[in-house]
Amino acid sequence: MDRDPSDVNAEPSSPPEKRGRLFVVATPIGNLLDVTLRALEVLRRADLIAAEDTRRTRTLMAAHDLSGRLVSYHEHNERARAPSLLDALERGLFVALVSDAGSPLISDPGYHLIQGARDRAIPVEIVPGPSAVIAALQASGFTADRFVFHGFLPRTSGRRDALLEQIALDPRTHVVFETPHRILRTLEAMVRFLGDRPSVLCRELTKLHEEVLRGSSREILETVAARPRKGEMVLVVGPERKDRGGRRPVTS
Numbered sequence: 538m539d540r541d542p543s544d545v546n547a548e549p550s551s552p553p554e555k556r557g558r559l560f561v562v563a564t565p566i567g568n569l570l571d572v573t574l575r576a577l578e579v580l581r582r583a584d585l586i587a588a589e590d591t592r593r594t595r596t597l598m599a600a601h602d603l604s605g606r607l608v609s610y611h612e613h614n615e616r617a618r619a620p621s622l623l624d625a626l627e628r629g630l631f632v633a634l635v636s637d638a639g640s641p642l643i644s645d646p647g648y649h650l651i652q653g654a655r656d657r658a659i660p661v662e663i664v665p666g667p668s669a670v671i672a673a674l675q676a677s678g679f680t681a682d683r684f685v686f687h688g689f690l691p692r693t694s695g696r697r698d699a700l701l702e703q704i705a706l707d708p709r710t711h712v713v714f715e716t717p718h719r720i721l722r723t724l725e726a727m728v729r730f731l732g733d734r735p736s737v738l739c740r741e742l743t744k745l746h747e748e749v750l751r752g753s754s755r756e757i758l759e760t761v762a763a764r765p766r767k768g769e770m771v772l773v774v775g776p777e778r779k780d781r782g783g784r785r786p787v788t789s
Contacts, residue, residue, distance in 0.1 A: 557626055559654045560633045561647065563640040563666030567743035569600045571667050577601055579664055583633040587622055589646055590637035610634065612646050619649040626659045638769075640668050644688040644714055669742055669771050670712050676749050677710070677737040679775035684710040690723060697723075701730035704774065711774040717767045724758035727774065735775040741768040 560579045565571040580586060581603050587610035588594035594607060610618050626632055636645035654661050674681045685704075690713055691697045704711050715723050720738075727736070733753035738761070740748045746768070750757050754774070 557629045558660045562635045562664040566638045566667045566669045584630040585632045587634045593637045615646045623653045673739040673771035677773040679710045686712045689714045715770045727754040737773045739771045
């Protein structure tokens with residue numbers, strides 16, 4: 538059962554040199570083996586693990602024979618939960634922050650806790666690891682020396698379209714997150730504002746049913762409209778090219 542950090546009175550189990558320290562820990566985006574040895578050691582020694590989704594974090598920990606005291610820390614409670622976690626840190630506890638997958642703060646909670654720790658002069662250490670953004674860029678094959686990550690596009694059509702108008706004028710590679718129920722509307726808007734920019738849609742990265750669709754925005758729209766996809770998605774839009782012919786998306 539999850540415990541509120543404000544109820545924690547036990548002596549911290551971590552050694553003195555690791556007490557009163559916040560660790561920001563990247564976790565796998567799909568494949569549970571994609572976790573660093575350092576991340577596992579931090580989770581093993583943590584007095585508290587602040588997790589966006591405690592169920593997913595428990596699955597990861599069980600897969601690596603770890604146990605720990607988990608507390609929920611997600612977008613709906615992070616403002617209210619951050620002060621008690623900061624108090625726990627000031628009492629000398631070793632706190633690990635994890636999102637449900639990937640790196641905290643990348644379209645995930647964590648800002649209020651890390652900013653609060655900085656304000657209180659509490660040490661913060663980053664434990665880097667998997668990122669859906671980087672994995673999708675690598676899978677795309679597009680130039681990644683300069684790219685822009687937008688997170689999830691705005692929910693309202695007006696704000697979304699205004700952003701796409703800016704992207705249309707920007708020659709860099711662009712990366713966005715999207716959900717299955719919004720992907721068609723997003724692709725339709727991209728076709729309207731970006732035309733046939735080369736694009737890659739990555740779905741369920743590193744998982745059993747991983748899929749990577751390559752083509753123009755229009756081609757990917759037609760493919761997804763013909764057979765809707767489920768699962769977590771990352772859409773990468775490459776620099777505009779003038780040499781494309783009419784090709785169907787390639788699936789890998």
